[in-house]
Amino acid sequence: MSVNERRIAVLGAGKIGEALIGGLLSSGWRDPGDIVASSRREERVTQLAERHGIDATLSNADAAADAALVVIAVKPQDIEGLLGEIGHLITAEQTVLSVAAAIPTATIERHLAPGVPVCRAMPNTPSVVHEGVAGLCAGAHADDAHVTLAEEALAHLGAVVRVPEKLMDAVTAVSGSGPAYFALLAEAMIEAGILLGLSREVSTQLVVQTMLGTAHQLRDERMHPVELREMVTSPGGTTIAAIRELEIAGVRAAFLNAIQAAMVRSRELAAGEQ
16 A cells, blocks of 8 residues: 555544644645544534535545555554554554543554554643643654654644653643633633623723733743742732732642542543442
Protein backbone atom coordinates (compact mmCIF):
# COMPACT_ATOMS: atom_id res chain seq x y z
CA MET A 1 0.00 0.00 0.00
CA SER A 2 1.35 3.42 -0.95
CA VAL A 3 0.89 6.24 1.55
CA ASN A 4 -0.39 9.66 0.49
CA GLU A 5 1.95 12.06 2.30
CA ARG A 6 -0.72 14.76 2.55
CA ARG A 7 -3.57 12.49 3.60
CA ILE A 8 -4.87 12.82 7.17
CA ALA A 9 -7.49 10.46 8.59
CA VAL A 10 -9.48 11.49 11.65
CA LEU A 11 -11.11 8.40 13.13
CA GLY A 12 -14.03 9.13 15.42
CA ALA A 13 -14.52 12.78 14.51
CA GLY A 14 -16.30 14.19 17.55
CA LYS A 15 -15.79 17.71 18.90
CA ILE A 16 -11.99 17.56 19.14
CA GLY A 17 -11.67 15.69 15.85
CA GLU A 18 -13.88 18.16 14.02
CA ALA A 19 -12.03 21.09 15.59
CA LEU A 20 -8.80 19.63 14.22
CA ILE A 21 -10.35 19.27 10.76
CA GLY A 22 -11.56 22.87 10.88
CA GLY A 23 -8.14 24.14 11.93
CA LEU A 24 -6.30 22.18 9.24
CA LEU A 25 -8.61 23.59 6.57
CA SER A 26 -8.92 27.19 7.76
CA SER A 27 -5.14 27.57 7.91
CA GLY A 28 -4.72 26.14 4.43
CA TRP A 29 -2.27 23.55 5.76
CA ARG A 30 -4.47 20.90 4.17
CA ASP A 31 -7.18 21.00 1.50
CA PRO A 32 -10.55 19.23 1.85
CA GLY A 33 -9.37 16.53 -0.53
CA ASP A 34 -6.47 15.71 1.82
CA ILE A 35 -8.71 14.82 4.78
CA VAL A 36 -10.97 11.87 5.51
CA ALA A 37 -13.04 11.39 8.65
CA SER A 38 -14.94 8.48 10.09
CA SER A 39 -17.93 8.19 12.39
CA ARG A 40 -20.20 5.40 13.57
CA ARG A 41 -23.37 7.34 12.63
CA GLU A 42 -24.57 7.91 9.08
CA GLU A 43 -25.99 11.36 9.89
CA ARG A 44 -22.65 12.42 11.39
CA VAL A 45 -20.80 11.24 8.26
CA THR A 46 -23.14 13.31 6.10
CA GLN A 47 -22.76 16.33 8.38
CA LEU A 48 -18.95 16.22 8.29
CA ALA A 49 -18.86 15.88 4.50
CA GLU A 50 -21.34 18.72 3.93
CA ARG A 51 -19.85 21.06 6.52
CA HIS A 52 -16.19 20.72 5.50
CA GLY A 53 -16.22 19.30 1.97
CA ILE A 54 -14.06 16.36 3.06
CA ASP A 55 -14.39 12.63 2.49
CA ALA A 56 -16.30 10.98 5.32
CA THR A 57 -17.13 7.32 5.85
CA LEU A 58 -18.57 4.79 8.29
CA SER A 59 -15.52 2.59 7.69
CA ASN A 60 -12.48 3.21 9.90
CA ALA A 61 -10.48 0.83 7.74
CA ASP A 62 -11.26 2.74 4.54
CA ALA A 63 -10.44 6.05 6.20
CA ALA A 64 -7.07 4.89 7.51
CA ALA A 65 -6.04 3.05 4.36
CA ASP A 66 -3.52 5.42 2.74
CA ALA A 67 -3.24 8.26 5.27
CA ALA A 68 0.21 9.46 6.30
CA LEU A 69 -1.24 10.58 9.64
CA VAL A 70 -3.97 8.54 11.32
CA VAL A 71 -5.58 10.46 14.18
CA ILE A 72 -7.42 8.32 16.72
CA ALA A 73 -10.04 10.60 18.23
CA VAL A 74 -12.49 8.08 19.68
CA LYS A 75 -13.44 7.88 23.36
CA PRO A 76 -10.99 5.82 25.46
CA GLN A 77 -13.54 3.03 25.99
CA ASP A 78 -13.90 2.64 22.21
CA ILE A 79 -10.22 2.41 21.34
CA GLU A 80 -9.89 -1.38 21.69
CA GLY A 81 -12.69 -1.94 19.18
CA LEU A 82 -11.22 0.61 16.77
CA LEU A 83 -7.74 -0.90 16.90
CA GLY A 84 -9.28 -4.33 16.34
CA GLU A 85 -10.67 -2.98 13.06
CA ILE A 86 -7.62 -1.14 11.74
CA GLY A 87 -4.60 -2.50 13.64
CA HIS A 88 -3.64 -5.08 11.01
CA LEU A 89 -3.91 -2.49 8.22
CA ILE A 90 -1.58 0.20 9.58
CA THR A 91 1.99 0.11 8.28
CA ALA A 92 5.28 1.54 9.52
CA GLU A 93 5.07 4.17 6.76
CA GLN A 94 2.12 5.76 8.58
CA THR A 95 2.08 7.76 11.82
CA VAL A 96 -0.61 7.13 14.43
CA LEU A 97 -1.61 10.03 16.67
CA SER A 98 -3.93 9.20 19.56
CA VAL A 99 -5.86 11.89 21.41
CA ALA A 100 -7.75 9.31 23.48
CA ALA A 101 -7.29 10.28 27.13
CA ALA A 102 -5.22 8.07 29.45
CA ILE A 103 -4.37 5.40 26.84
CA PRO A 104 -0.59 4.70 26.86
CA THR A 105 1.26 4.38 23.57
CA ALA A 106 2.30 0.83 24.53
CA THR A 107 -1.37 -0.21 24.67
CA ILE A 108 -1.90 1.09 21.14
CA GLU A 109 1.35 -0.43 19.86
CA ARG A 110 0.26 -3.90 21.01
CA HIS A 111 -2.55 -3.80 18.43
CA LEU A 112 -0.29 -2.68 15.56
CA ALA A 113 2.40 -4.25 13.43
CA PRO A 114 5.95 -4.05 14.82
CA GLY A 115 7.63 -0.71 14.19
CA VAL A 116 4.54 1.44 13.61
CA PRO A 117 5.23 4.93 15.01
CA VAL A 118 2.70 6.08 17.60
CA CYS A 119 2.38 9.52 19.21
CA ARG A 120 0.02 10.39 22.03
CA ALA A 121 -1.48 13.79 22.80
CA MET A 122 -3.68 15.29 25.51
CA PRO A 123 -5.51 18.31 24.06
CA ASN A 124 -8.03 20.17 26.21
CA THR A 125 -11.52 21.50 25.51
CA PRO A 126 -10.51 25.05 24.43
CA SER A 127 -9.19 23.25 21.34
CA VAL A 128 -12.71 23.51 19.92
CA VAL A 129 -12.17 27.29 19.63
CA HIS A 130 -8.53 26.76 18.58
CA GLU A 131 -7.20 28.14 21.88
CA GLY A 132 -6.26 24.82 23.42
CA VAL A 133 -2.98 23.35 24.56
CA ALA A 134 -1.84 19.78 24.09
CA GLY A 135 0.85 17.71 25.71
CA LEU A 136 2.54 15.46 23.14
CA CYS A 137 4.79 12.43 23.61
CA ALA A 138 6.38 9.76 21.43
CA GLY A 139 5.91 6.02 21.61
CA ALA A 140 8.64 3.41 21.21
CA HIS A 141 8.98 3.69 17.42
CA ALA A 142 8.26 7.40 16.78
CA ASP A 143 11.27 9.52 15.86
CA ASP A 144 11.51 13.30 15.59
CA ALA A 145 9.95 13.40 12.12
CA HIS A 146 6.86 11.53 13.32
CA VAL A 147 6.48 13.74 16.41
CA THR A 148 6.97 16.86 14.28
CA LEU A 149 4.16 15.77 11.92
CA ALA A 150 1.86 15.22 14.91
CA GLU A 151 2.92 18.56 16.41
CA GLU A 152 2.24 20.45 13.16
CA ALA A 153 -1.26 18.98 13.02
CA LEU A 154 -2.05 19.65 16.69
CA ALA A 155 -0.80 23.24 16.38
CA HIS A 156 -4.06 23.96 14.54
CA LEU A 157 -5.89 23.42 17.85
CA GLY A 158 -3.64 25.77 19.85
CA ALA A 159 -0.27 25.40 21.56
CA VAL A 160 1.69 22.15 21.81
CA VAL A 161 4.27 21.09 24.41
CA ARG A 162 6.43 17.99 24.09
CA VAL A 163 6.89 15.93 27.25
CA PRO A 164 8.14 12.42 28.10
CA GLU A 165 5.25 9.95 28.33
CA LYS A 166 5.76 9.53 32.08
CA LEU A 167 4.60 13.16 32.48
CA MET A 168 1.39 12.80 30.45
CA ASP A 169 -0.64 12.15 33.61
CA ALA A 170 0.64 15.45 34.98
CA VAL A 171 -0.37 17.18 31.72
CA THR A 172 -3.82 15.62 32.06
CA ALA A 173 -4.12 16.90 35.63
CA VAL A 174 -2.94 20.45 34.87
CA SER A 175 -4.29 21.33 31.41
CA GLY A 176 -6.57 18.43 30.49
CA SER A 177 -8.73 18.92 33.58
CA GLY A 178 -7.68 22.58 33.88
CA PRO A 179 -10.69 24.13 32.10
CA ALA A 180 -12.93 22.70 34.83
CA TYR A 181 -10.86 24.43 37.53
CA PHE A 182 -11.18 27.77 35.76
CA ALA A 183 -14.89 27.18 35.17
CA LEU A 184 -15.37 26.50 38.89
CA LEU A 185 -13.45 29.68 39.75
CA ALA A 186 -15.50 31.67 37.24
CA GLU A 187 -18.71 30.26 38.69
CA ALA A 188 -17.69 31.30 42.21
CA MET A 189 -16.64 34.80 41.12
CA ILE A 190 -19.88 35.31 39.17
CA GLU A 191 -21.91 34.27 42.22
CA ALA A 192 -19.88 36.73 44.31
CA GLY A 193 -20.73 39.51 41.88
CA ILE A 194 -24.43 38.65 42.19
CA LEU A 195 -24.07 38.71 46.00
CA LEU A 196 -22.69 42.24 45.67
CA GLY A 197 -25.69 43.36 43.61
CA LEU A 198 -24.53 42.91 40.01
CA SER A 199 -26.84 41.24 37.51
CA ARG A 200 -25.82 37.75 36.40
CA GLU A 201 -25.21 39.04 32.87
CA VAL A 202 -22.93 41.88 33.99
CA SER A 203 -21.11 39.74 36.56
CA THR A 204 -20.51 37.02 33.95
CA GLN A 205 -19.12 39.50 31.43
CA LEU A 206 -16.82 41.05 34.04
CA VAL A 207 -15.47 37.69 35.20
CA VAL A 208 -15.03 35.98 31.82
CA GLN A 209 -13.35 38.97 30.19
CA THR A 210 -11.09 39.44 33.22
CA MET A 211 -10.00 35.79 32.99
CA LEU A 212 -9.40 36.09 29.25
CA GLY A 213 -7.49 39.35 29.55
CA THR A 214 -5.34 38.07 32.42
CA ALA A 215 -4.42 34.97 30.42
CA HIS A 216 -3.44 37.11 27.42
CA GLN A 217 -1.37 39.40 29.64
CA LEU A 218 0.49 36.49 31.25
CA ARG A 219 1.15 34.89 27.87
CA ASP A 220 1.82 37.85 25.59
CA GLU A 221 3.90 39.92 28.03
CA ARG A 222 5.60 36.79 29.42
CA MET A 223 4.85 37.91 32.95
CA HIS A 224 5.30 35.73 35.99
CA PRO A 225 1.97 35.41 37.85
CA VAL A 226 3.59 36.96 40.94
CA GLU A 227 4.48 40.06 38.91
CA LEU A 228 0.93 40.53 37.74
CA ARG A 229 -0.51 39.93 41.21
CA GLU A 230 1.88 42.49 42.72
CA MET A 231 0.91 45.03 40.02
CA VAL A 232 -2.71 44.79 41.12
CA THR A 233 -2.04 44.57 44.86
CA SER A 234 -1.48 48.00 46.41
CA PRO A 235 -0.62 48.46 50.12
CA GLY A 236 -3.68 48.42 52.34
CA GLY A 237 -5.99 48.10 49.33
CA THR A 238 -8.89 45.97 48.23
CA THR A 239 -6.86 43.22 46.53
CA ILE A 240 -4.67 42.41 49.53
CA ALA A 241 -7.78 42.17 51.70
CA ALA A 242 -9.17 39.58 49.26
CA ILE A 243 -5.84 37.72 48.93
CA ARG A 244 -5.62 37.40 52.72
CA GLU A 245 -9.02 35.69 52.81
CA LEU A 246 -8.01 33.31 50.03
CA GLU A 247 -4.79 32.41 51.86
CA ILE A 248 -6.65 31.89 55.15
CA ALA A 249 -9.04 29.57 53.32
CA GLY A 250 -6.08 27.55 51.98
CA VAL A 251 -6.95 28.05 48.33
CA ARG A 252 -3.34 27.59 47.17
CA ALA A 253 -2.92 24.31 49.07
CA ALA A 254 -6.33 23.14 47.84
CA PHE A 255 -5.21 23.60 44.22
CA LEU A 256 -1.97 21.69 44.86
CA ASN A 257 -3.90 18.82 46.44
CA ALA A 258 -6.62 18.84 43.78
CA ILE A 259 -4.24 18.70 40.82
CA GLN A 260 -2.19 15.97 42.48
CA ALA A 261 -5.41 13.99 43.02
CA ALA A 262 -6.23 14.40 39.32
CA MET A 263 -2.80 13.02 38.36
CA VAL A 264 -3.25 10.00 40.66
CA ARG A 265 -6.65 9.31 39.10
CA SER A 266 -5.21 9.64 35.60
CA ARG A 267 -2.62 6.99 36.48
CA GLU A 268 -5.34 4.70 37.81
CA LEU A 269 -7.33 5.05 34.60
CA ALA A 270 -4.23 4.41 32.48
CA ALA A 271 -3.67 1.22 34.48
CA GLY A 272 -7.22 0.08 33.70
CA GLU A 273 -8.69 0.76 37.13
CA GLN A 274 -12.33 1.87 37.20
